[in-house]
Amino acid sequence: MISIILIYFGIVEKGFEVPTIILLFLCGLFFFTFIEYLMHRYLYHLPVTNPKREKFVYTMHGVHHDFPKDKDRLAMPPVLSLILATIFFVIYRSVMGDYAFGFLAGFLMGYTAYLGVHYSVHAFKVPNNFLRILWHHHSIHHYREPDKAFGVSSPLWDMIFKTMPRKSLLEQQATH
Numbered sequence: 586m587i588s589i590i591l592i593y594f595g596i597v598e599k600g601f602e603v604p605t606i607i608l609l610f611l612c613g614l615f616f617f618t619f620i621e622y623l624m625h626r627y628l629y630h631l632p633v634t635n636p637k638r639e640k641f642v643y644t645m646h647g648v649h650h651d652f653p654k655d656k657d658r659l660a661m662p663p664v665l666s667l668i669l670a671t672i673f674f675v676i677y678r679s680v681m682g683d684y685a686f687g688f689l690a691g692f693l694m695g696y697t698a699y700l701g702v703h704y705s706v707h708a709f710k711v712p713n714n715f716l717r718i719l720w721h722h723h724s725i726h727h728y729r730e731p732d733k734a735f736g737v738s739s740p741l742w743d744m745i746f747k748t749m750p751r752k753s754l755l756e757q758q759a760t761h
């Protein structure tokens with residue numbers, strides 16, 4: 586929803602050409618998958634060294650690993666997401682000026698897609714098409730190798746940063 590407003594604003598108010606907006610949108614989308622990977626790998630799975638940190642990590646993500654089927658804990662509270670979106674907008678605006686409109690639209694769309702994928706992975710059965718790779722990928726992260734397979738919306742960054750789960754596990758999963 587916000588993405589649509591941003592795109593509209595970028596085209597109508599800021600006079601961007603449609604191809605430019607699309608390009609920015611795709612960059613933002615792509616950039617989100619990267620941030621998603623980094624956040625999940627380094628922030629949500631922060632090594633616990635003191636009680637304060639432990640509490641933070643647990644509230645942010647540990648609780649999801651303990652209760653992966655609890656649908657109420659799958660997403661951040663909307664208010665928090667809105668605050669974060671605003672912060673990202675301010676950052677992108679100061680770095681890339683008006684380009685931020687298309688870029689943030691893609692970025693937020695990436696976030697929405699991530700939420701959708703993550704929710705589906707936990708709430709629905711494994712689909713019988715190419716998307717099933719996402720189901721397997723994330724369930725390996727949950728149940729087999731929590732230090733691998735951090736990408737939720739795509740395994741791309743796991744491939745790049747070599748945190749793909751072991752092949753044998755993937756094949757094992759695939760036969761289920």
Ligand SMILES: [Zn+2]
Nearest residue numbers: 629646650726
């Ligand atoms: Zn995790």
Ligand SMILES: [Zn+2]
Nearest residue numbers: 649653723727
């Ligand atoms: Zn999960």
